[in-house]
Amino acid sequence: MRKSTIGIVILSIILVGLIIPMGFSGQVEPVVITYGETTHANTDYKNTVDNFFKTQANADMANAKTKIVTADEVNKISSSITGKTYTSGQIFSSALLDLNDNKELQVSVDKSKITTITGNMYISALKSSGITSGHVYVTSPVTATGESALAGIMNAYEEATNVKIPETVKEAANTEIYTQSEVVQNSNATADQISDLVDDVKETVKEENVTDHQTIVNIINNYTIVNNINISDSDIENLATSIEKIQNVQGDVNNFETEISTVLNNTTDSNAISDFLSGLTG
Known part of the structure; x- marks a missing residue:
């Protein structure tokens, strides 16, 4: 019996070595929340956003990594596209990224608050960037167009995977x-x-x-x-x-897509081997 147990442990270690690359541990943060800086600075606003995420997303928010999206970050994008300039009191849109739901890209939008940008628009833009998996939730404590949320979503992917989007x-x-x-x-x-x-x-x-x-x-x-x-x-x-x-920019998109796919595929392999080991010990 002891020899059998040792054999299973050795086999498991070999499988782990074959499937999970060295240095992979800690490479991915599966849940990331990005708050608009106006929302994060207001307790009531932040609670409203958190409640939406809690009711809509089956995610571990207690251990989620968080990041604040500032007006400066949004203005770097908007000023060169539309000429709009936002103040620190105008950045409301917030997003939660859950990479545990990793089969295909999904975006759930709080339609009661996000008035212009739809889930399909976010999906289209994210796929243009080479992002094809994960579940994103978008909301705001007050009505907002949702235009600035894309900056937060992209930040979330960078934080989650440690891969920089060009x-x-x-x-x-x-x-x-x-x-x-x-x-x-x-x-x-x-x-x-x-x-x-x-x-x-x-x-x-x-x-x-x-x-x-x-x-x-x-x-x-x-x-x-x-x-x-x-x-x-x-x-x-x-x-x-x-x-x-x-x-x-398809060349840059293809390079990024290859890099992020490698990270996410490794995550899937990690989950699979974890399930395998649980089965052996259970």
Whole structure:
């Protein structure tokens, strides 16, 4: 009996050595919360946000890593895209990232508070960045567009995986969010219509490796006609510019996607071997 137990332990150690890379321990923080600095500074606001996360996410909030998203961080993005400048009293949107739910990318948005950016818009922008897994929850203590939340979500992924998202990729993804938001506000099209339109165009542009601006404009025009979406020529131009920007950073996106996939796949392997060892000792 003793020999059998020793044999199982040795086999387990060998399997661990084969599956889990050296130095992996502690590499991933499975749950990260990013608070807008206005929310974090106000106890009532923070409690409102935390209550949403507690009721919606099946996550270990007690051991979650937290980070504060400042107006300066948001302004680095928004000022170059929309020209908007926020103060430290205007950053409300907050997000929780749960990498334990790691099969596919999901985004759950508090629709009672986030008025413009939808879950599909966040998913589209995150996939443009090379992020394809994890469950994200987005809320705010007061009504907000949700535009600044993408900065927090990206910070959460960086904190969770210790993998830096290239600045070129961040800028392209944020341009996509802000542009879609503006188109929704400028037109009678719904947020989901614009999100689906952008996804269709991005897929075509990527498959055909299109980098020419006018060609992208023509593709957008074709999709608006087919799907009976009425948006202005200037909105089409802006969408084309944002999609062109995404296409131009595909090299950086691919490199980041490879790096983050390696980290997340190692996490999955770690969970699998843990389950295996529990089965042996249970």
